[in-house]
Amino acid sequence: MADATDHYSTHPARHWCVVEAGRVQCKLCPRGCVLGDDQVGACRNRRNVAGRLMAETYGRTSGVAVDPMEKKPLYHFLPGSSVLSFGGIGCNLTCGFCQNWHLSAEGTPRDLGDETSPAAVVRAARRYGCAAVAFTYNEPTVSLEYVIDVADACRAAGIRTVVVSNGYITRQAAEELYPRIDAANIDLKAFRPAFYAACGGKLDPVLDTLQLIRHSMDTWLEITTLVIPGHNDSDAELRASAAWVTQRLGPDVPLHFSAFHPAHRFMDTPPTPDSTLLRARRLAMEAGVRHVYLGNTRLTEGADTHCAGCGALEIRRRGYQTDASGLCRGRCSSCGAACPGIFEA
Ligand code: SF4
Incomplete structure (x- = not known):
């Protein structure tokens, strides 16, 4: 667990329990951090304050931008529209290849602005002509309480909401979140448990989240895999992943293969060649996925x-x-x- 360094929000967290006097367990994600007094969870967003779990960073963002919807990426959701995008800091996984590591791995509460009310988010979305608000850049579900409050305000105002997430969330938290969310792009980082273990997580909860969204929610779902040379780009793994998507989610869920660029602890790994992206797309389409896209590349195919x-x-x-x-x-x-x-x- 991270050491206590910053005290800010006193907004109560959801999804936790007391395990013994003064110690609490967070149940927002499968890590299940057990926290003593003044300790912060692995995601650096939730703190035990005097025996109660607090949403440490509630309402405070590290950046706001008006993006094209295609940048999330979402290709089958309000194409060509603008989306007001928010980020925070921290993550519940520790991927060495993270392309946003400056926020997810190294961001601190000191990198965050002042609290922005949900009503102010709605006003900003209207002012900039955005059809939707997106929670993105870092892992948004570690700020579940704020995402829920903003999503509720947006829905009341007729503004759609988008989550870009690693899908590493408990079922009970996902069941509270996704009925409020109109579209999600969920990472499927790889199709091997060992890959997720190296990121401090597990594969199965992500697969469970994908199935929950697809089969039990009205949320529109797309999936992204960052293709990393030598780590998740074998024919066998790409075939197995795409076959699972087709069989368990159906052939109509769009799949995005995104090119990796050297970053964070993967500076010695080369960028993804176009040939690898094209191979991933071909294998996915052979497995039955109908809409397969390529991102972070100048290729026009995909x-x-x-x-x-x-x-x-x-x-x-x-x-x-x-x-x-x-x-x-x-x-x-x-x-x-x-x-x-x-x-x-
Ligand atoms: S959401 Fe954060 S504090 Fe809660 S279990 Fe996951 S990593 Fe730990």
């Missing part, structure tokens, strides 16, 4: 959305320029087949 029925171009993407004129009310303009996703604001 950028566009084509009708799974007739093959017509539905959405063309170049950089963050999006042309969805091949879709009409969520249906292919050529054959009329429905495209999976949410396309009407």
